[in-house]
Amino acid sequence: MRPFGRTRPTEKLPMGRYVLKRTLLMIPVAVGATFLIFAVVFALPGDPITALAGGQHVIAPSVVDALRERYHLNDPLPLQYVKYVGGLLHGDLGEDFNGRAVSSIIAQAWPTTAKLALTAFVIEVAVGIPLGIWAGLRRGRMVDAGVLAGTTLVFAVPIFVIGYTFQILFGINLGWFPVAGVSDGWPVSYLLPALVLGLFGLATTARLTRTSLVETLSAGYVRTALAKGLPRRRIIVKHALRNSLIPVVTYLGIEFGGLLGGAVLIEGIFNIPGMGFEIFNAIKQQNGPAVVGISTLLVLIFLVVNLLVDLLYGLLDPRIRHV
Amino acid sequence: MTTHSEPLLAVENLTVRFRAKDRPDITATDDMQLTINAGECVVVLGESGSGKSVTARAVMGLLEPTAVIASGSIRLRGRELLGPNGGFDSVRGTRIAMVFQDSLSALNPVQRVGAQIAEMFVVHRRMRRNEAMRHAIDLMGQVAIPDPHRRARAYPHELSGGMRQRIVIAMALALEPEVLIADEPTTALDVTVQADILELLRRRAVELGMGLLFITHDVGVAADIADRVVVMYAGSMLETGSVRDVLERPAHPYTRALLDSVPRLDGDAQRKPIRGSLPDQTALPAGCLFQPRCPLAVAECQVRRPALVHLGHQHSAACLLIESSVDEHQEAADVAS
């Protein structure tokens, strides 16, 4: 081990090779992630079937045997994993204890979740970034303090508490939004849940934009831009914002995973029949395979989104392509 | 002595103070004077904390929000830049330009260098992108960047320090300003590169008839590039004159000590640092600022702050001892006549 050895100089990759490299790097991560899920569910000591059943289902021995066969539990472990992955690639995520194919559950539920997550994301970006810019430009003044205080509150109150409060406040008391369900279609039924879902991300985006902008505005090249006599507006938009939005974009990509996770809670509270709702119910019914199957898919989606964000980041900040 | 033409840049009685939260104000420059004529290079020489960078930034109108210009005037060709009708916005980049010390932080990391130069033309001359780019590449050639077509598409972090500094200089020279301020542009560079950059600046200044205001702490650099030298200490001007006068026949004890502190190859190679430290700039003494460290100080130096005394052709220094010796000469001359 040579902690102080010379570091090799890195070369700059053109965009195409950068894309290839990051994509290839994603594969071992995807393998690792699916393996981790697999290991946790199937490879830990204890009988996975009973664990998945949560001790509440009483399963007839014949069914147990069938399930063991179904999940290849009688095969050696590595073979199990291979068959599991094989199944994944074919879109086969197993069946739940009610006999439904998990993949069909997903096929029904995913458009709803997609609509919810996208609406939340749009709210985050459309409100969060301008709010952050406003606070950053008016640093130290009322707007800034207000944004900081508001975002702190959002961080402090757990999302499901906010969900309830809004549901009671805006849905029941004020009647502005439907209380639950999707009967009013998009966007009406989705607005309140999407707002709650996106609130945390909105707060973080606003804060991040603000901090990043404040930092950028004190950077050397902004001073140069001033020395060049460029108009203030151009400096803010073309130089400061472009640079300060880079960490925000990175965060937004990661945040998407948070949306997927938070959807579980929000869909539960607001009765939105998406993937999160299915997980929520599956947990209540102790329906293990459904939980695992849907979660696996969400993880894979998240990985792909991460990859896309990485690529976008490489496009925005050429310094990163040296890695 | 009156001059027929207005100096290019005239700074008079400039006093800049910095507000601090729970401390008294720091006086960064105190009654600073400076003139630059066209085609002339004036070097402001001083240690860190002498107020030289603050002066440079004040001339550009780029002081921090905590800075207060307590008094003074800055005139570009007679036109006052300070005050409510001040015109910094209209002259920055176009008539006065600045080259900063750290070229890496001075350039936008996510924009190609050619575009950064071209921006000057796009914004100030309303040129189209392509035409601006052509001008930019042309400029890069003028600052001796090899293969400018290819280099224009590079990002700042891909270039060497010397190359980057040339880009910054090209940006500053783009619109052929009348005054160029260079704030320690070579401090971060190798000595060999430094020589090239200095020569480049000198040549372009002469070619364009620019006034060059050069800030440095390096005596050698001053010797290399200056026409005139201004020696600053703790915010005040202690000596000013032609480069030969100040560096070869320094009148002020501080200037002498400064020159002595640089080890020479052809003489005593001993280091002779100046003992003591800078005065507290939140509470400047009433007397001479250099007095606590001056080997020639007398009692009166603690009491009275000397004004600049005219010694000869454009050479002045602020020292009581010089005052008295000039007075003696004057008396002798009076007596003789």
Added chain:
Amino acid sequence: MSDPTSVVTGTPQVSDDRPARRRSVLRDLLRRPGFSIPAAVVALLAVIAAFPAPFAGLFGHGDPTACDLTHSGMPAASGHPFGFDIQGCDLYAQVIYGARPSMTIGIVVTAATLVLSITFGLLTGYYGGLLDTIFGRVIDVFYGFPFMVAAIVILTALGSHSIWAVSGTLIAFSWPTMTRVMRGSVIATKNLEYVRAARALGASNTRIMVRHIMPNAVSPVLVLASLMVGGVIAGEASLTYLGVGLRAPSISWGIQLNTAQSYFLSNPSLLVYPAVFLCVTVLSFVLVGDAVRDVIDPKTR
């Protein structure tokens, strides 16, 4: 979970100061009301969590398990300031006792994550090489998991609802981020002058790591840790609320909120009291963390 702003914005700034500044940090902190008030609340909650009995007994009926179904859902009465929950237990006592698992998990998880991250961060940042690459991949894998979803999978598959399972899961998803920050901080410190000096003087690798690098690289993760506690508590509450976290007979705010969900129209107090306590707890920790960051982070000094 907690505000990741300071982490994502850029490389961690390492202050070149010696550890002797630590004492003045505490003094700076205590001087701010933004720290001392929430810190006092946190201290109070810690005491409540450690010794719930005297607090619960303040109104005379301090046993949260003394439940009488005939009192189910009844409003506040003398000796029962919050009324009764669905099982007929004194709601006030329930809420007080609910502090314990939350605080415990919050502190234990944060402490464990801190220890793991400092260790791994030091090792990977200092030695680099193969170790760093392997850890980097592992961290990437963990990064690839949306927290809630992954926690659900793990807890479901484990089948256990013990405090250890929940804590372990939370630790498992907190250490990657913190380790990354520590690693970055170590790398930044590694190249500072006095580390090179120590090396030139012949100090062993371990000594350099522990005595020289760690005290100065540790600031960003301390900040992160103080911001993290609130998030951990909120995370545990969320998991418990979902049903994969703690379960009866444990007493936890998450459980109380879960039950309250079905009754909030008729019995809002079932929701309000635990929610308020949970929010105040998380908010206090978040404010403390914010204050710590404002004082420690060299960038904002």
